[in-house]
Amino acid sequence: MSENIYDVIIIGAGPGGMTAAVYTSRANLKTLLIERGVPGGQLQNTEEIENFPSYDHIAGPDLAQNMFVHALKFGAEYEQANVKEIVDEGDVKIVHSDSQTYKARAVIIATGTKYKKLGIPGEEEFSGRGVSWCAVCDGAFFRDKELVVVGGGDSAVEESVFLTKFAKKVTVLHRRDRFRAQPILVDRMLKNEKIDVVYNTVVNEIVGEGKVNAVLVENIKTSEVTTFPTDGVFEYIGMNPVSDFVRDLKITDQEGWIITDDRMKTAVAGIYAIGDIRKDAIRQVVTATGDGCVAAIEVQHFVENLKEQLAGSLS
Known part of the structure; x- marks a missing residue:
């Protein structure tokens, strides 16, 4: 050889x-x-x-x-x-x-x-303009902004805490009624005053003009669809x-x-x-x-x- x-x-x-x-x-x-x-x-x-x-x-x-x-x-x-x-x-x-x-x-x-993608309208259009899969890479661009994190595993929970170093507020949207992340990570997240959690909720669309302005979210138990204002979306769904x-x-x-x-x-x-x-x-x-x-x-x-x-x- x-x-x-x-x-x-x-x-x-x-x-x-x-x-x-x-x-x-x-x-x-x-x-x-x-x-x-x-x-x-x-x-x-x-x-x-x-x-x-x-x-x-x-x-x-x-x-x-x-x-x-x-x-x-x-x-x-x-x-x-x-x-x-x-x-x-x-x-x-x-x-x-x-x-x-x-x-x-x-x-x-x-x-x-x-990273998996949500596969929803607006996701590709606003990639790099408010939609991200990397808090470490992009978190600093959202100083004093309001953000959404989608997911319920370790990554979603850990990165939501990380994003509070920059963001004014982080809202975690989770499709289930409990997190599958490690309990120590969930406890740390829930104690963070900058983080809100919305359960039983999915994102149907990402909307904006030139950059992300909001997400259309649906409560999977009531089927109610609402517009949730946000400056950025971080996806951690697997x-x-x-x-x-x-x-x-x-x-x-x-x-x-x-x-x-x-x-x-x-x-x-x-x-x-x-x-x-x-x-x-x-x-x-x-x-x-x-x-x-x-x-x-x-x-x-x-x-x-x-x-x-x-x-x-x-x-």
Whole structure:
């Protein structure tokens, strides 16, 4: 095999992918880490992490930078590219990006998720003009404004609290009558004097002139529709897997989540998946890093066995 073939290509530089890069490069595997955006994944959109061992609190972007430096410490290479397709050719995996083609003996997929959208009128029209999916990125643009946060999970609750650093008032609109977020986060939110909560409510439309002015909301129990004035809408209603580029490999379920065993193996030998992209994953930083460790060790064994087989066939 040519020397330009990597032992492993890791697609996605979130916590899982960067952990895998530490382990594979430290094991002297020729490693390439590919990321389409900024290293860190959802960490870049998280104001504060409180449950990662050794840090009682750390800013998400700071933790991402620490991980990235560590990921490259043992010789892993890094490329910024958008992977379009993986082709399985048995002993070699072909990875096509938007600018280049790479070859590897094994691939670890760590592409994570992207925010779901409401799919309502006005959402696309006002994206970047009052509609956002990232409080850390855009919160400062709404100083002394009134905002709406849509959702009821950890992200919605945490980011509503973060937005009170800038906004005059934050109203959380939740379609259910209770939050599914962690109780400690909900308690912190409910104690914040700048936050109001409206239950059993959905957003039907985002309206404005040039920028967001209001949302049309519906009470799902009474069907009453009202206009709720706001300067901005932050959506946190869940995540979708970033897996379109592997659809031809048939390693996902119908929704696009990659199916693995407990050793991070997919249905294709030599291809592994870790972190939030996995079906039924517990979507936490610490579990993604654990997945990265497991996959990296499995890849080490896989590549060593493959090299032994190739050496035997040539002798």
